[in-house]
Structure formats: C-alpha cells, structure tokens
Amino acid sequence: MNANALDKIEYGMFVLTAQDNGKDNGCIINVVSQVTDTPRRIAFTVNKKNMTHDMVMNTGKFTISILSENTNMEVIEHFGFHSGHDTNKFENYTNAERAENGI
C-alpha cells in the first residue's frame, strides 16, 4: 500500500464519551458515519485498547461530540493523548455540558 494515499482521505474529529460506575471518560475518534436512515443508525470505530471502548461495551451508552475545525489543540491532547486508565479526564474539566443521556 502507498502510505501517502492515506493523506488524501478526509476524516472528521470527534470526542466519544461514556460513563461507567460513576466515572466519566472520553477519547478522540476519527470515524463516525450515518449508516441507515430508517432505522436511524450510526457506526463508529474505537480501539479496543481504549478505556472508553470498554465503558461503551459495558453500558451500551455513549455520546459523540463533533469537533469543529477551530477546536483548540488542548482539547485534542486532553482526550487523545491520555488514557482514562491513568487519569480522570473530567476532573476540573469545566468546558463540558451533559447530553440528554447524562453523558
């Protein structure tokens, strides 16, 4: 495979969040798609090594926030460079609102 071809693929940037056992957590993901209209379904991918993956699998619940092109690098670092296994990402994180599902 020509790895340079990968640079030509467009993708989005999202924060996938979940809550399990009272702990909030989230990670950056790149792939979210609407796959059907009726029923309305989306698909997303998340690495099985990510703590957020296990939280979604345990609870069946999640929220996906679509990041804008103007998103501060700090947000991407916060959710994409650190794992909830090692840190509480929402401790002192005041820039977040809960969605209807509480996540």
Ligand SMILES: Cc1cc2nc3c(=O)[nH]c(=O)nc-3n(C[C@H](O)[C@H](O)[C@H](O)COP(=O)(O)O)c2cc1C
């Ligand atoms: C720019 C960027 C893009 C990323 N894209 C993905 C992705 O598409 N899928 C994924 O599973 N992880 C992706 N990651 C990595 C996770 O966000 C990262 O491993 C995170 O620390 C996992 O956190 P968690 O263990 O708390 O869930 C990306 C990270 C960055 C910085």
